[in-house]
Amino acid sequence: MLFDMDGTLVDSEKLWDVALQELAREYGGELSEDGRRSITGTSMAESMRILHDDLGQPERDAEISAAWINARILELFRTGLRWQPGAFALLGAVRAAGIPTALVTSSGRALVEIALDTLGRDNFDAVVCGDEVVAAKPHPEPYLTAARLLDVPIERCVAIEDSATGVASALASGAAVLAVPETPLPDTAGVHQVESLTGVDLDVLAGLLADRAGATG
Template identity: 85%
Template sequence: MLFDMDGTLVDSEKLWDVALQELAAEYGGILSAPARRAMVGTSMAASMKVLHDDLGQPERDPEASAAWINARILELFRTGLSWRPGALALVGAVRAAGIPTALVTSSGRALVEVALDTLGRDSFDAVVCGDEVDAAKPHPEPYLTAARLLDVPIERCVAIEDSPTGVASALAAGAAVLAVPAEVPLEPRDGVHQLESLTAADLELLAALLGEPPA
């Protein structure tokens, strides 16, 4: 079982909104809605490029902007993260069933360590962070890495995602995909089962996505 984090398990995208808009204001601009949507699920480097281009300031240092965002997001994460509807119950059911589970996120390790205070460090057998892979989502590497760490063939894994970038990554890796859109609408895609909320997800559905009877 492979879980995305931001927007899938925790309602953290709103915190990213705060930090990104604050940085845009620091630079004398306002981040547009289309640019913000384009950032969802992407790496920090990709997001900073979108932000700089959107503000008409492509010359800005992406590493300096990323450092500012990381520091602010750490502050916001420490104020507390809330679970997305149905996410806590599904993670609990998966763990109770003894299913190997990984967290696969575009967020960096420092942020993830704070988020794990909410998610639970025992909730995952492996954690793959965005700054610990050579290629970030939508590349398949994050999900392929997670499957390897779990020692489970990727074709026997279900990935749960909320963003087009994450869905593309999971599909490219070869996982079965359950999509639960949060901030960004998702177009129907072959091979992707979509739900409005994880409150409608259970072990029977996860098994069906793999074409097998429930455990």
């Protein structure tokens, strides 16, 4: 099992909203809704590029902005991290069944270490962070790396994602994909969408792998 973090396991996107809008206001602007949607699931460098372009300030230094965001989001994660509906129960069921599990996130290691205090370090056999891969999502490298670390063929993995960027990464890797988007994504072959993880169980996950095998067999 391959789990995305932000917006999938934990309701952290609202915290990112706070930090991004605060920085936008520091720069004398407001981040648009389209800009925020484009940022979801991207690497920090890409997020800052989108933010600067959205504000009409492409000349700003991405490293300075990223440092500001990282400092603020670390503060917010320490006090405001909450599970997404159904995520705690599903992760518990997966672990109780002894299924190898990885966390695959675009967030950096420093932030993930704080999140693991909520998620539980023992719940993951491997953790792949956005600042520990050469190519971030939507490139398939994060998910391929996770499958390699688990020593499980990617074709036998289910990836759970919430963003279009993350879904593209998981789909390109060859994993079966379960999407839990805030707003519905375009219908895509190989991607099963649900409104929340509430009610998703091991049978549902097994069915995704069976459907994938049938489609490629």
